[in-house]
Structure formats: structure tokens, C-alpha cells
Amino acid sequence: MIDPRLVAVKKKLSLIKRILVFSSAKGGVGKSICAAVSALSLSQAGFRTGLLDMDFQGASAHIFLGTELCFPEESRGIKPFRIKERLDFMSFAPFSREHPVPLRGNDVTQAMIELLAITVWDELDFLVVDMPPGIGDEVLDILRFMNRAEFIVITTPSGVVIRVVERLLEMLRNLEVPVVGIIENMKTNESPYRTNSCGERNLSNSYMAKRFQMKLLGSIPFIPDMDELVGRPDALLCSILGLTIKKIMSAITRQRGNSCKSFLGGVNG
């Protein structure tokens, strides 16, 4: 028997034009901040945007956005939070209330299905999805529930991160999942030419992008006083991270012909 919730998920997501999934095989690389600022930037540019924090255990997009989450309003499902003009937001955080949720395996999948099935998004130009780290259940589930998902992979210049992110890229390539490109975060001035321990492999993000024939969408510098920007969406948008993300989003929207006044040189351009 078909799970009726999966039919509901399909219907709910049918009003969304593009789904951008921010993912990485590693934690702590900037998935959440890049997803949150990308959603802010798209909405500021005039696109109707949703931001969905799919990190069940580590929900944090609302922290970057400085949003206090009460219990969502119910109206034939639950309504996402309107956090800015043209920006709606949903997360597990209002349900777990920042407490740990010791679920595993299929229970996490069930919680994801539930959240997707009951959240009533308006018509959206973009849904930005902030993923938990890893290439296990959650990524496979997202591919199952959102078959139109386009991935944006977040990496850093760390050789360790690159070696782990390569596994995600390999999996996405094998599964023929569309990858919009790679964002390199926390770049510093010293980006030495690095090889693996046998000296046989170039461990840089530009080389990785070339190897997988994927686009390196941009590099975001390491920002030493980042904590001061957390919870301040307008300050985040004006930071070098925000400006870089704005450029990346502008290129992404132009790729597929989404038109947008402000990205094309208007007030926020």
C-alpha cells in the first residue's frame, strides 16, 4: 500500500519551481549559514522563497536568522513562519524546542515525511533546503521525496573535508543527481598546494570540481568575527559572505532563465 503521506508530500512540493539542497558530507563547513543567507538573498531579490531546515538533530538555520520559533499555526496542515517579505521558513526546531531528539534510522525518516507532508508552502520560486551532514539516510530520503532536487555542495579548503566531500560528489554522480555546483567556504589566504599522503592527488577544491566536471560557484573567505553576525540577517547579507552568496544566487537564477529585477541591477543588485 502506498503511504498516503507521500502523495501529500508530492502535492505540497508541486507548487515549488526549484528546490536547492545545500549538502556536504561534512559537518561544520557552513551548510546552514550558506542556505540561510541564500534564502535571504533570493527573497530580497524578489523571488518567493522557502527555507526548510532538514537537520533534525542540529537545526540551526533559525539561529543564523535570529528567529524565535513558537509553535506553528495550523490551517489544514502547518503554516511556515513568515520571517521576511517573500521568505517563509520551516524547521524541526519548534517541535523539539531545542531539546535533543534521540531518534534513529526509520524514525528520522518518518519525522521527515511528516514534516514534508504537513507543511503548507505557498507557490514558491525556490525552496532552499538545509541538510544535516553526511551521505546516509537523510540525503537518500531527500532524493526519494524531492526528485527535482538540485544539489549545492559546501566544502572548505581543508584536505580532510575535500576527501570526504569527494565521496558525496561521487554518490551524486553515480545517482545522476543534478549538482548546481560547489561552494568553497572559509577560504584563507594560505591555500597551499596539497596532496594526499602518497603525494599523488591534488587536494584543492578547484581540482575536485574539475575532476567531477562540476562548477566551482564561488569562494567565501573565512570571517574571523563571524559570531558577531549570527542572528543578524541584514548584517549577514552585507558581509563578504552575503555579497558572495548574492553573486552565486544571481548566476544560478540566470542559468535557468528565472528573471529578477534586483539581481539584474535593481535596488539590491
Ligand SMILES: Nc1ncnc2c1ncn2[C@@H]1O[C@H](COP(=O)(O)OP(=O)(O)O)[C@@H](O)[C@H]1O
Ligand atoms: N566563512 C566563514 N567564516 C567564519 N566562520 C564561519 C564561516 N562560515 C561558517 N562559519 C561558522 O562555522 C560554524 C559552522 O557553520 P554551519 O553553517 O552551522 O555549518 P554546518 O551547517 O555545515 O554544520 C558556525 O559557527 C558558523 O558561524
Ligand SMILES: [Mg+2]
Ligand atoms: Mg547545519
